[in-house]
Each structure stands twice: as C-alpha cells, then as structure tokens.
Amino acid sequence: MGDIPKSDWKVQRYLYTRDISSAPLITLLLKYVDEIYQPRNEEEVMEILKMAKQEGATVIPRGAGTSGYGGVLPVKDIALFRFSSRKTIMIDTTRMDSFEINEDEQIVECSPGAVWWDIEKKLNKKGLTLRIYPTSAPSSTVAGWIAQNGTGVGSLKYGGIAENVTKIRVADFNGVKEVEGKDLKYYVGMCGTTGIITKAWVKVKEVEDMHYYAFHLPPHKAGKLVYEGEHYAALYLDEGYVKLKNQSFGTNLPEKDTLMIATTEKMSEGDEELGEEIWETRFYPMRVRKLGPGLVAAENVLPVDSIPAYLNALHRMVKQPNGSEIWYVKGKKGAVLTFIPSDERKFLNYALTWRQSLRALRTAKKMRGVPYSLGLYLSCESKLLLKQDYEEIREFKKKIDPEDLLNPGKVFPKGVFPLIIGIGQKVVIL
Amino acid sequence: MRVEKEINDLVTACAQCFYCRVCPAFQTIKWESVSPRGRVYTIKGLIRRKIELEPQLVEDFYKCTTCGACEEQCQTTLPLVDIWEHVRAEFVKEKVAPLPAHKKIRELAEKSGNPYGEPQEKKIEWIKGYKYNESGELLYFAGCTASFRAVELAKNTVELFNKAGVEFTFAGKDEYCCGSPFLRTGQRDIAYEFFKKNYNEWKKRGVKTIVSSCAGCYRTILIDYPKIAKELGLDWDFKVMHTSQLVNKLIKEGKLTPKKFEAKVTYHDPCHLGRHTKVYEEPREVIKAIGAELIEMDRNRGESFCCGSGGGVKSQFKDLAGAIGKNRIQEAKETGAEYLISCCPFCKYHLKQMAEESGVNIKVADLVEIVNNLVGSSDIKAEDIKCG
C-alpha cells in the first residue's frame, strides 16, 4: 500500500470506532475497525479500494465523525447475519482537505475532507460565502454532509446539500467517475454505501448584508412568519430549549418560545439584539450536553403545519427537562431536533431515555414526518425516506458492490439493527 | 485508571463535535490520538477500561503544547488544559510518566533550581550595571529562559524600567523556576517546592506586585500560584503583571515616550498570555503607541496558532515543535510584515529558530526589546531591531 498513512494500533482503532452518538447496548453489536488509512489523493483512495476488493474487506469512509446515526460505525459481521468474518478498513479523509475557489462561476471545487468553515473563511476574503452549511461547520466535511444529505443554515432559501452541489467525483471498485444531475441521488445521503466521494463542486454566493430578528411566537405563528418573506435562515427555539440553553451558556435569555430569522430584508418588528445573540451561538446546539452529562437526541423532519402538534405531543410524552430547536427548510418543512440531557453513565435511566427518541420518530411518522437521516440506526426507515427511489438505488448498489463491501449495514437494512429499531418503535408505545 | 469524579463528569460531557480540531498537534500529525477529542475519548476509555495505559498512548497524550486552542472552541466549554494537566499528573502517579526529556529537566531543576541546570548565581550576572533595590513593592521576575537563554530580553526590560524610573526589586539567585514546566508535565510536587521558595522570598522582600516578561511564568504565577497557596493554607495577595501591561501603563502615563517605529509588524499572541490569561489588547496598544503598522495574522487573539514549544513539547518532541513553529512562521510571512513581535522569550526563541530553519526572512523580536530601543539610547546588542 505504498506509503499511505495507516494505523492498526488498538488505541487508534478504538478512537476511530465512534461518532457523536452513544447508544446504550448497541455497542455490543459493533466492532473496532481493523485498519485506518488516510489517503492524500484520489489515486490513493483507488489503491485502498483495490486492496479491499482483493482481500474481501469492508470499507467505511469517514469525514469528521460528527454524524450521529452510526454511519461511520463498523458492525459485527454476526449482527449483519454474516457468519464469516471480514476485515474492516476505514478511509479517513482528513488529509484530503484542499479546495479551490472559482470566483467567476461561484463554485468551490472541494476535496472530500474539506471543512465547511475553512472554506467559508477563504470565501469571505473574496466577498463570497457559502449558500448553506451545517451547524457543525467548524469541523464537519463536505463529503460527510453530502453522504448524509443534510440541511442546515441557509436551507430555508437554498434547500439541502443535494441542491447545492453541481457535480461530484466518486470512486468505487471499477474506477472513478463524475456524477451530476439526477444521478446524484445514487450518492447523496447514501453514507458511502455506493462509493467514496473524492470531489464535490459546491455552489456559493456573494456576501450580503444580513439582519437577525427574534420574535416570541408560538410555533404555528412562527411557521407562518418564516415563509412570508424570502428569508435566508430561520431557527425556532422552544421554551424548553431556551431554558436548557440558559443553564448551559450561563445566559439570561427570556424563557419563551423564540423564533430567529436571518434575512437580507428589513423587518419592521423583531428584537435585533436577541436575534443576533441566537445567530452567534448557532454552532453550539449541543452545549446542553453538559447538563447530563450526556444527551439523547431525536431528529425528525416534518411539514411546517404538523410541527405545533408534534411539539405538543413531545411535551406530553417526555417528562424530563427537554427542548427542541427547529431549522426551517425550503418547501415548508422543519428539521426538529429535540434534546434530552441524560447522564450516559446511568445505564438504565439512559436506556429508558433513549426510548423517547424512538417514540418521537413514531409520533413524527404519524404526522407525515420522516427521520432526518438513515445511517446505521435508522436503515429500517430507508423506504420511507427514499420513497420511489429506494428499489432503484438498491439495485444500483447491488450492481456496483455485489459483495456489499462498501459500508455494509448502512442505509440498506440488513441484519439485526433494523429489526431492533423496528421492534423498538413498536414496543415503546406500549 | 481512576480519576476524580469531576474529571469523569467533564469527559462525559464532551460532545465529540471535533471543533477542537484547530489543535496544532492534530493539524500536524493528523491522527485522533493526538487530537483533543481523541484525548478526551482516551480518558473515557481508560476510565471505562476499554483500553490500557500503554507507552504509545502516554506519549501521544503528551504531544500537546497546552496551548488552549481546543478550549477556546469547545462545544461544551470544557476546561481542557486543566484536564490534560490533571491526567498527566495521574500518569506520573501511575509511573508511566514523565517522559524522558521531562524527567531530565526535573533532575536538572532538582540540582540547580532551574530547568536549564545553570548555576543560580548566573541569575545575578546579567543585571550587573542596572539599578534595582534589595526590597520593594514591585518585583521583576525575569524567569529562567530570559535569565539563561534570552538574556537580551531581561536586560532590555530592566534598562527600560531604569529609563522610566521604575523602582523594583529583583531576587537574583533566590529567584527559582516558577514551576511551569513541571505543572504542565504532571510533575506537581517539585513545582510546589519552587512555589514555597519564591513565595517566602517575595514576602521577605515586601513584594506586592510581581512583573514577569515570560508569558509562561506570568500564567503560572497568576493562575496556578493562588491555587497552590490555597491548597497550602497560605494567603495570596500579590498583584501579577506581564511586562507588556506595565509598559503600556507607563506609556499611557507619559513615563515612557518611545520614538516612532516605522515598520510593518505582526503580533504573535503567546498562548499563556493570550488564551490563558486573556491579555490580548495591551501588547497591541503598545504596538499602536509606537506607531508601527500592525498587520494581523489570520489566526489571532483567541484563535492564535501556538508557536509549538510549550507544554514540554520542544524538549521531548522536537520535530512536532518544529513543524508547528514553521506553520506559524509561514502565516507570519503571509502578512508581509518585517517583524514578528511576541511577548514571551520562549516563543521568540523558538520562532526565531524556525524562521531561520525555514529560510523565512522575518525579524523575530520581543515587544519590550523594541520599545527599549525606541526610548533614549541602549547599549544592548539588538541585531534584529533597527529603530528611529
């Protein structure tokens, strides 16, 4: 394997075998990755894939490891209902972090491990800015977000990441290809199960003057106001979340349901100081984790008109302190992220709190909602999320990866996980 | 490994978000085991017995300059530097640390009173010819690096004090290492010994304010000493200043009127002065007062990139310290500045070396040296500074 940086040291394997989730019991079904590679270019990615194919090893791509759906976690073969053991290789894209800005076309050509906020800082020097980015932008990578099919800041105006990349390059066992247009669906949100993204062309825009306004509104009124104008981004914090935020930030924000709108338009009402304060802390949604210490989260995407009822249901259901934040998305939808601080070392209590996450999903589904992402934990929901594309993408996966070496167990339901989560959702309503 | 409940709570709060990827060690080495997130997860793994305390783990844990860049970004506001130092002290207790270079420094300090193993008597040599008092309310704490390795800084400082009519006392051979190298590397006991010696000396001389020209000493005396005093049941009523703060004050009061410094400069925030003690503006105010054109590096103030030499890294991991330092030099070069100014002999010494090694033509100087050369005349050889 030439001189590609590599580690198979036990401690390193332990450190790379995780994401931000910390699911109770589920670790029993996971194993450590066997080897971690840090390719520096596309050729090295191909070299690793070739070796994996020869050895029959599975391959997990990893960006910054900031996703929370198990997409970078290696599953025990037995948990995939396979009884012969396969080696698992991780491709860590840390060293593939370069990017090039094309000012004229307002496009950034990004290597997979390029970090959103590094890009933004360079763009700003040229009077440009990202159209959208996740609130994990200080650390998360371009390919990681594409593979998660994320939405984030700016998605109110510009939609999700799929709408904001013009083209990607992907490596699989047959070589490297460029993909654009409707074929992007074979890769966006696929957690690397169909190939390793080695480049992405991301749309950017000129910097505009932005204003931030805060309003204390119930969710149904907030949803209405958000879509009345052509706003850039909107974040709703329910009263419970503001309380948790105050406790963890040591601030004194008014403990009421609060909507923040970031917009280029001038609005006649709204508290600009509070709006700016909420905007400035947008990258720190998980500070509330301090309160557990530990956190259980539920994240579902719902039509805006279902959100008030969904929040009501959550308030009735979750007895311990909790709070939700909502980033509104183009197409009258909101990504509702609910946080329940819980000490992850208190096993039973923590496991019971985790059930709330599944209950929230079940409730969301009843209200035309879908889970935010699939990864490993929610592969059982892929038909719901991918809808009519599911079969087609599954066939595509079988064609390019017949031995299921590319990130097995993710997105496409297989083995024990989908069963557990499926049963879990049914049991929790009892 | 057993750790106090407080440390256990803190590492459990880590969100694994990786905002701490700004870490200079991670940016250089690129593996999780040297990243702050990796360190936190390592501690969790040791507590929960998922991994074992092995030499490579300990070594990687020490590849950290204690610069505090991670802490500045932390999603959950963890006091990461305190955590690192606490765990290093645990490693020492478990006898898997200190690392060889740190052990050697301790041996030297045990014999001589300073980490360079120099005779303490030499601390009195450089000050010959300058005016100072045997006792007094203001004490100049030169620190070991300025006393033995960057004497021009110590000389420039006291010459400047003399020019401004600042009355001060100096402990000379009775000025012991502040203990910083030992607190940072987990060897706390010897730091306590030095604390006691310095503390008694200061009390004896009637000191009320301590001024230091070393960012590391300043941090240690300002932050660690009051905690140690409390632990030992001693009162702590000293005021602590860094020379940049005193010089700024003297300029503002009109006691120093430096000439104009017509040069493009950039300023490197020493981690122990900036992030650790939040002294960001006073050095910049001095730079403004001398009329230099300040061009900031991209990473400045809280986001400043470490010089690479702190936390025991330069002594144990020369290549790592060198790579971090060269990264910073490159950033300084990109500003187009002629001078790279800092406020710490340790940063200056290392950055100067790295500029030379990477063939970058930038003059590295301490702020006090520059100011002293702008006030009256000076006999001190300051090869890099052309003033007036």
Ligand SMILES: Cc1cc2nc3c(=O)[nH]c(=O)nc-3n(C[C@H](O)[C@H](O)[C@H](O)COP(=O)(O)OP(=O)(O)OC[C@H]3O[C@@H](n4cnc5c(N)ncnc54)[C@H](O)[C@@H]3O)c2cc1C
């Ligand atoms: C504080 C915080 C805020 C967050 N905010 C948001 C938000 O606003 N919106 C949002 O969508 N998410 C958010 N997230 C979740 C997460 O940060 C995002 O999903 C992010 O895009 C993941 O990027 P990553 O680089 O960490 O990818 P990873 O977690 O490393 O990987 C994510 C998935 O992508 C796959 N992958 C990685 N690299 C490649 C590649 N080169 N080719 C193919 N597949 C690949 C992995 O196998 C995995 O399945 C947040 C997380 C945190 C901690």
Ligand code: SF4
């Ligand atoms: S203190 Fe500095 S070197 Fe140490 S882990 Fe934090 S960022 Fe890295």
Ligand code: SF4
């Ligand atoms: S920034 Fe803080 S919370 Fe995030 S991974 Fe690093 S140590 Fe953990």
